[in-house]
Every structure is written in C-alpha cells, then in structure tokens.
Amino acid sequence: MKRIYAQEKYCIGCRLCEIYCAAVHSEYPDDLVKAFKKAAMVPTPRVKVEEERPLSFALQCRHCEEPHCLKACITGAMYRDEETGAILNDKERCVGCWTCILVCPYGAIFKDEITGKVVTKCDFCLHMGQPACVEHCPNGALQLKEEGGDE
Amino acid sequence: MSLSMITPEFLIERNLERCIKCQVCVRQCANEAHRYDAETDTLSCDDLACVGCHRCVTLCPTKALTIRKFPLEFRTNANWTPDAIKAIYKQAETGGILLTGMGNDKPYPIYWDHLLLNASQVTNPSIDPLREPMEVKTFLGRKPEALEIKDGKLKTKLPPQLELDVPVMFSAMSFGSISLNAVKSLAAAAREAGTFFNTGEGGLHQDLYEYGENAIVQVASGRFGVHYEYLNAGAAIEIKIGQGAKPGIGGHLPGEKVGKEVSETRMIPEGSDALSPAPHHDIYSIEDLRQLIYSLKEATRYEKPVAVKIAAVHNVAAIASGIARAGADIITIDGFRGGTGATPLCTRDNVGIPIELALAAVDSRLRSESIRHQVSLVIAGSVRNSADVMKAIALGADAVYIGSAALLALGCHMCQKCYTGKCNWGIATQDPNLVKRLNPEIGARRAANLLRAWKHEIKEMLGGMGINALESLRGNRLMLRGVGLTEKELEILGVKAAGE
Structure with a gap:
C-alpha cells in the first residue's frame, strides 16, 4: 500500500497539516474558516508535528503491518480496511479504554477531544483523493509513496 | 536608552472574521512580527518588526492577512522624502553605515523599457517556432x-x-x-x-x-x-x-x-x-x-x-x-x-x-x-x-x-x-x-x-x-x-x- 513518508529535512513546522487534518474531519471539510469558527468543536488533528527545533516532522498512524493497537483493542473497534490496508477505528464500538494509545509505539493515536470518550486516528483520508496533510504541506515534506519506494 | 524615532515600514492587517488562530503566521515569522497570547487567546502584531516579506500572507491558510505600507505621512516635501528623513533618524541612532540587500531600487531610467523590438510584416516572413526549428544555443x-x-x-x-x-x-x-x-x-x-x-x-x-x-x-x-x-x-x-x-x-x-x-x-x-x-x-x-x-x-x-x-x-x-x-x-x-x-x-x-x-x-x-x-x-x-x-x-x-x-x-x-x-x-x-x-x-x-x-x-x-x-x-x-x-x-x- 501507499504510505505517507515524512521528510524531516523539509518540514518547516508550520503545522498546516494539523490544521487541514482537523478541518477535513469536521462538519465543514471544504471550508477552513467555517470549520474553525462555526463548528461547535474543532476535531482533534490526527497528525502531530513533533518538534525539537530545528528538527521537526509530522507524524501520523503508520498503518503497521502488525499493528499493536489492533491486537490490543478490547472491543474489536480497531480494524484493518481490507481494500486499502489502512488501520481504522470504529467509533461505534470504541469504548475509550485508551489501550491502543498506550501500545502505539509512534504516539499516533489520540483521545478525541470532541467526545472525550473514544480515540481518533489517521484514516488515510480514504474519503478523499489524497490525505489532506500531504496535499497541503507547503514544502513537500509529506509525500505519499508506494511502500519500499525511494525514501 | 533614549526615545527611538524609527517608525514601522509596514502595517499588518488581520481580518478577524477569517483568522482561525492557527498561528501559522507566528511560527513562520523569523522577525517575530506575529505573537499569540495564550492567556487571552488573541493574536497581535508588531508592525515595527515586519519587513514586508509576505511569508505570513502566503502561508496563511484562510488569507486573513494583508500587509500595507504604514500610513504615516510626513508633510509633503519633494526634497526631503520619507526615505531620506528616516535614513537620518536611523543613522543618528546607530552611527553606522546603512546596509541593504538586493539591487538599486531608485527611479533611475530603465533603458530596457525604452527599447522596442522589431517584427516581420509582409516583406520577410515571420517564423512559427512551434512548426519550425529555432536555434538558441x-x-x-x-x-x-x-x-x-x-x-x-x-x-x-x-x-x-x-x-x-x-x-x-x-x-x-x-x-x-x-x-x-x-x-x-x-x-x-x-x-x-x-x-x-x-x-x-x-x-x-x-x-x-x-x-x-x-x-x-x-x-x-x-x-x-x-x-x-x-x-x-x-x-x-x-x-x-x-x-x-x-x-x-x-x-x-x-x-x-x-x-x-x-x-x-x-x-x-x-x-x-x-x-x-x-x-x-x-x-x-x-x-x-x-x-x-x-x-x-x-x-x-x-x-x-x-x-x-x-x-x-x-x-x-x-x-x-x-x-x-x-x-x-x-x-x-x-x-x-x-x-x-x-x-x-x-x-x-x-x-x-x-x-x-x-x-x-x-x-x-x-x-x-x-x-x-x-x-x-x-x-x-x-x-x-x-x-x-x-x-x-x-x-x-x-x-x-x-x-x-x-x-x-x-x-x-x-x-x-x-x-x-x-x-x-x-x-x-x-x-x-x-x-x-x-x-x-x-x-x-x-x-x-x-x-x-x-x-x-x-x-x-x-x-x-x-x-x-x-x-x-x-x-x-x-x-x-x-x-x-x-x-x-x-x-x-x-x-x-x-x-x-
């Protein structure tokens, strides 16, 4: 499957990836202003820029081959999408036990701040053509590439 | 330290209806012209720090920022232009050579703009570069x-x-x-x-x-x-x-x-x-x-x-x-x-x-x-x-x-x-x-x-x-x-x- 690769040498720490991620998962996926000003709550970004200046990079779920979160999930809410191979979380089944957050070696699963009761994570923007973080990175620091491709 | 007479060159305008407080401007400005106050959840600008590079304007995802020339007028004087006056303030303050970058920006004649190129009409045919070879080596x-x-x-x-x-x-x-x-x-x-x-x-x-x-x-x-x-x-x-x-x-x-x-x-x-x-x-x-x-x-x-x-x-x-x-x-x-x-x-x-x-x-x-x-x-x-x-x-x-x-x-x-x-x-x-x-x-x-x-x-x-x-x-x-x-x-x- 295609994966999102972070090129930390070009990450400028602007956090536009986080902003667009939050927006496209909001009630107003196509309108940043509405997403941030009109929606009752802004969704938690599913990508996080890790920084220790000048080093910075955006990290989101790696959609692991052998995902710890999926094995650890006590309700079966975490599952692999057969078609795309993406690891997704079914919010209907998630009970917010946070086990996945504990076991994720990348820290890429977050508590959903809107409900406070379930987790949220990168869904690879399967509803869109390309992940929003990749599309809106102004410096090409996030790239969608076939696994095992260059860099 | 005595009073500084240096005034801003640019005015930063933030359209609050568009600003989503994402702070991209704060993170992108190396001159620290944009600031975020977490206590009041507000953004503010330091116009004096702005150099007019448009980094914030270009990166702002909601296009909420505009940079204008700072609207501070001196009494009109064709001889003592604002640039000439401000240069003196700066040198009186620092005692140093004024530095700058890029090229001469003064309104000297630009001769390129006084030269016009020729084209063929009737007597010698013009050539379509999409159809015929053209050598620029x-x-x-x-x-x-x-x-x-x-x-x-x-x-x-x-x-x-x-x-x-x-x-x-x-x-x-x-x-x-x-x-x-x-x-x-x-x-x-x-x-x-x-x-x-x-x-x-x-x-x-x-x-x-x-x-x-x-x-x-x-x-x-x-x-x-x-x-x-x-x-x-x-x-x-x-x-x-x-x-x-x-x-x-x-x-x-x-x-x-x-x-x-x-x-x-x-x-x-x-x-x-x-x-x-x-x-x-x-x-x-x-x-x-x-x-x-x-x-x-x-x-x-x-x-x-x-x-x-x-x-x-x-x-x-x-x-x-x-x-x-x-x-x-x-x-x-x-x-x-x-x-x-x-x-x-x-x-x-x-x-x-x-x-x-x-x-x-x-x-x-x-x-x-x-x-x-x-x-x-x-x-x-x-x-x-x-x-x-x-x-x-x-x-x-x-x-x-x-x-x-x-x-x-x-x-x-x-x-x-x-x-x-x-x-x-x-x-x-x-x-x-x-x-x-x-x-x-x-x-x-x-x-x-x-x-x-x-x-x-x-x-x-x-x-x-x-x-x-x-x-x-x-x-x-x-x-x-x-x-x-x-x-x-x-x-x-x-x-x-x-x-x-």
Whole structure:
C-alpha cells in the first residue's frame, strides 16, 4: 500500500497539516474558516508535528503491518480496511479504554477531544483523493509513496 | 536608552472574521512580527518588526492577512522624502553605515523599457517556432580569427567554450550569502536547463561537486574556498573584480553566518568574519590581471574558459578592452541595478552606470578595436524577463546572468533584508530553521520552469522577427528602436529612434 513518508529535512513546522487534518474531519471539510469558527468543536488533528527545533516532522498512524493497537483493542473497534490496508477505528464500538494509545509505539493515536470518550486516528483520508496533510504541506515534506519506494 | 524615532515600514492587517488562530503566521515569522497570547487567546502584531516579506500572507491558510505600507505621512516635501528623513533618524541612532540587500531600487531610467523590438510584416516572413526549428544555443569563449576547414572537417583547434542551451545563466551568489538549499536549487536547475550557475566567492560545497559540469567557479579578492580541485571542478573560472551592487568595495560575510559547512567550504575558521578586500591585492594593473588569468589557465591546463567580472562604471569600455587584451575569454559586466546580499545603501543607490549603456559601449568599443571575437560578453544587473534578454542580445551580449530573477523564482519577495540573515523564505540565511523552508527539489523545478518559459518566449519573439537563430540577433541593433531617449543616449546605445 501507499504510505505517507515524512521528510524531516523539509518540514518547516508550520503545522498546516494539523490544521487541514482537523478541518477535513469536521462538519465543514471544504471550508477552513467555517470549520474553525462555526463548528461547535474543532476535531482533534490526527497528525502531530513533533518538534525539537530545528528538527521537526509530522507524524501520523503508520498503518503497521502488525499493528499493536489492533491486537490490543478490547472491543474489536480497531480494524484493518481490507481494500486499502489502512488501520481504522470504529467509533461505534470504541469504548475509550485508551489501550491502543498506550501500545502505539509512534504516539499516533489520540483521545478525541470532541467526545472525550473514544480515540481518533489517521484514516488515510480514504474519503478523499489524497490525505489532506500531504496535499497541503507547503514544502513537500509529506509525500505519499508506494511502500519500499525511494525514501 | 533614549526615545527611538524609527517608525514601522509596514502595517499588518488581520481580518478577524477569517483568522482561525492557527498561528501559522507566528511560527513562520523569523522577525517575530506575529505573537499569540495564550492567556487571552488573541493574536497581535508588531508592525515595527515586519519587513514586508509576505511569508505570513502566503502561508496563511484562510488569507486573513494583508500587509500595507504604514500610513504615516510626513508633510509633503519633494526634497526631503520619507526615505531620506528616516535614513537620518536611523543613522543618528546607530552611527553606522546603512546596509541593504538586493539591487538599486531608485527611479533611475530603465533603458530596457525604452527599447522596442522589431517584427516581420509582409516583406520577410515571420517564423512559427512551434512548426519550425529555432536555434538558441550559445557558445561562450574566445573565438578563433578564422576557421580552417579541410575535407569538410574543421581543422582549427577551438579554444574552450561553454555550451548553453539557453542564453541565461544564474549569477554569482555564494554559499554563505545564500543557503545551501538555494545553491542546490540553482545548480540542479542549471543542469536541467543546460546552462550554468556561478558559485560566487563561497567555494563549492562538497554536495555540489556533482554539479561541477554546470558550475562557473569564482575566484574573488578573498580567495575563499579556492584550491586545485575547486578550479578543476567547474566548467569555467570567473575572476571577480567588481559587483554592480557595490562597485569598488569588498564583501563582508558576518561571522554569525559562518557555520560549520560555510567554514569548511570557504576554508576559514568557524564563526570568523569572511572579509573580501575591495581590490585583489595582487592586481593593480591589466598586466597583473593577465598574470592571474594565465595562472588559472595553467592550473586548469588551458581546458576551461576564464571570465573576468567587473561592475559597470564610467570607463567600462576601456576597462573591458584591457580585460580582453589581458587574455580573458569571457567578460561579465554587472550593471548598477545588480543585486547583493549586503551592501552599503549609499553605494548601492549611487555608484555605477546602467547595464544597457555599459553593454552598448563595451560591444561598440571591442568591435571598433577588432577584438570583439576574442571575448564573449555576459551581462548582469537586472534582467527581469525574456524581452530584456532579447534586448541585451541585440545590443551585443552573448548571454545574460540572472540573480534577482532566479531568487524570485525560488520565492524571494524582494524585502531587501538579505543582510539580516533572517530570510523567511530560506534563501539568504544560514539559520537551519529557515534554510529547510526551501526544498531544493521544489526550488530547482521553479528555477528550471522560469528558464523554460523564457526560452519559449525568446523563440516566439525571434520567430516574430523572422529570425531562426539567436546568433542572427546577436549585436543586431537594427532590431531595436529607442523611445523617449535623447540623441546622446541613442548614440551610445547605437540604436535608431522609433519611426526612423
């Protein structure tokens, strides 16, 4: 499957990836202003820029081959999408036990701040053509590439 | 500390209906003009810190920001302009030389805009470059007196030549004055476009040796980074005598910019100021220059053309004639609008002459002395578009250098603050936080795109003139007409007035 690769040498720490991620998962996926000003709550970004200046990079779920979160999930809410191979979380089944957050070696699963009761994570923007973080990175620091491709 | 009289140059306006408080502006401004107060959840601006580089405006995802000229009016005075008044306030406060970056921005005449190109109508057909071949290849270097051809083969041994697929090269900009990512962008674009970039007086970084075939390596008064491998790594060598933005003075790269990589490349201690003397201390005459030219030719086994770069100054034609006779293969002339990373404002805005007049004067002089074929002429100093390239070639240039235009392609917004080292676009900086903002893959693509676009336009204009090879335009001043110029200006430019 295609994966999102972070090129930390070009990450400028602007956090536009986080902003667009939050927006496209909001009630107003196509309108940043509405997403941030009109929606009752802004969704938690599913990508996080890790920084220790000048080093910075955006990290989101790696959609692991052998995902710890999926094995650890006590309700079966975490599952692999057969078609795309993406690891997704079914919010209907998630009970917010946070086990996945504990076991994720990348820290890429977050508590959903809107409900406070379930987790949220990168869904690879399967509803869109390309992940929003990749599309809106102004410096090409996030790239969608076939696994095992260059860099 | 006493009262400061310095007022802001720009006003930052934030449209609060659009601002989503994402703080991209705060994170992107190296001048700290934007601030976020977590306690009150509000954003504020420091107009005084704003340099008008538009980084925040460009990155703002909701386009909530506008930068305006700060609307503070002095009493109208045609003599004491706001710039003149503010310069005095600044100097009264600091007691220092006023520094600036980029090229002369004063409203001197721009001769390119007083020259018009010709086109074919009825009597000679124009050519469609999409349907017919069009040659814009250019060779730089000394040309032989005559060609000897025997049995259909060229017998004359040609002096070394640089082969350009487009008559535009990237000007000398050192690693130090600009970031490694900026140099890498230009190097890769030069390779892609079949042209050359110039190292400036900064040596050649290890990562750039792979671009050696497309590099012109510079030897300047500080001799930074000059060694045997360096000289032989490039396709040509350029001796820098002067620069259009600061004729007659040297250079100064402050120690803060001399980090590990710059220090290794320039072969100077880390953190030490890189001072380029005003003159070459071994060149006090044309004869001395000849010695250096031939030393460099000797060091490269006469396989590479040697160029000499001078600023366009009053006696440029006579100086150029001397340089040609000293054995240079290429003369580069940099006009008074040429850019720089740092120069005293007084020098930038008041020293030198326009490149258009200098070029015409030099080309005419070398022709009249029958030595024009001995050197190629490359000009620099504000070539802004493909039409300027065409006009330069018609005036007698073999090729042009672009510096400012190339940096604009990489994202420069002409804020003229290169000397602060806080370039928000990752170009004129060595701060690792800022350098990474310029992804050389994107930079190379943009710079190569610019050259591709200009090449198409050059072919389009050539075709319009009914010319199918750039060589036929070179020095062909009949293809130019002047508008709004005095008799004397027309005489120096060697062009007829429009209508003549």
